[in-house]
Amino acid sequence: MRLWLGLALLAPLALGAAAAPLVQALLGHDPFTPDLFSRYQPPSAAHPLGTDELGRDMLLRLLHGARVSLTVGVSVALGATTLGTAIGLLAAWRGGWVDAVLMRIADGMLSLPALPLLVVLAAVDTGRFGLPRGEAASDIARIVVILVLFGWVGVARLARAAALTQLSLDYVQAARVSGATEGRVLARHVLPNILGPVTVATALAVAGAILAESTLSFLGLGIQPPAPSWGNMLSNAQEMVFNAPMAAVWPGLMILIAVAGCTLVADGVRRRVP
Structure with missing residues (x-):
């Protein structure tokens, strides 16, 4: 029930984000260009949700903001999950000093104050390194990289614990005795059996990344105007409350x-996965 409820909440957002260019063409407005003669208009047929302080259509900016926020959330979740799962499997498989080094790095990352460090990194002027800033694509890429660098730790620890459990079971020992290579054991036996908790972590990572991106954009360090994101829309709304x-x-x-x-999708998956 919770899984379907979560999907029912997310589906309209995903569909709206995908249909943003079509809705823009139907309404005939540019959500990026100010129109000072249309400021603070109430909802109408031309502007279903009204306009903002610069006369831009609110509905279109919400839909384009959904494209940004969902892209960041999914990209960060996939990147952090892939990196974290690979590191967790490596630590569980190799053990010894490899496991110790990787887990101490993870412990060190967990000990850092995440939000202040994210703010510091997001505030770095990438233009000094020859990288573009102020364009939506470059801002999204910058935020994704920063969040992935901090988001892999929890998945790595989860994947390591689940992989250690699987590697200690009899069927893995039987596969090794039968001549299966270590790569085949990990790919065909261990990895499929740890995908349940990893999938739950991925769904939660999407939510965490959306919140983190919104926070950074609200503080003016994430997606830069005129490109809309839910975070910078909230920041602009302070002046017109x-x-x-x-x-x-x-x-x-x-x-x-x-x-x-x-969160509901993650909880639903958790209840379905043994």
């Missing part, structure tokens, strides 16, 4: 729905 209070409600509601949907 009395003129257009719904400008703060809509992006906040989108973040709530996305995070709740991912």
Whole structure:
């Protein structure tokens, strides 16, 4: 039930993000270009959710913001899960000093204050290193890389613990005795049996990445205007809370729905996986 409820919450967001260019063509507005003659307009047929302080259509900016936020969330989750699972499997398989070094690195990463460090890294001017900044694609890539660097640790520890359990079972020993290579044992026997908890961690990582991106964008260190994200839409809404209070409600509601949907999906998967 929770799995389907979570998917029901996430499906409209994903469909809306995918349909953003089509909706933009139907409405005939540019969500990136200011129109000062249309500021603070109430909901209407031309602007279903009204306009913001610069006259931009709120619905279109929410949909384009969904593209950014969901892209960041899914990309970070896949990157962190892939890296963390690989490191966890390596630590469990090799053991010894390899396991000790990798887990001490993970412990060190966990001991760092995540949010302040994310803020410091996000504030670094990548233009000094010859990398573009201020473009949506480069901002997304920068945020994804930063969040993946901090997001693999929990998955690695989870994958290591699950892999150690599987490697100690009789069927793995039987596969080794029968002549299976270590690579085949890991790929055909261990990895499929740890995908359950890893999948749960992936769904939770999507929610965490969306929240982290929204926080950085709210602070002005994530996705830069005019590209919309739910975080920078919330930041802009601070200045018009009395003129257009719904400008703060809509992006906040989108973040709530996305995070709740991912959490419900993770809980539903956890209940279904033995």
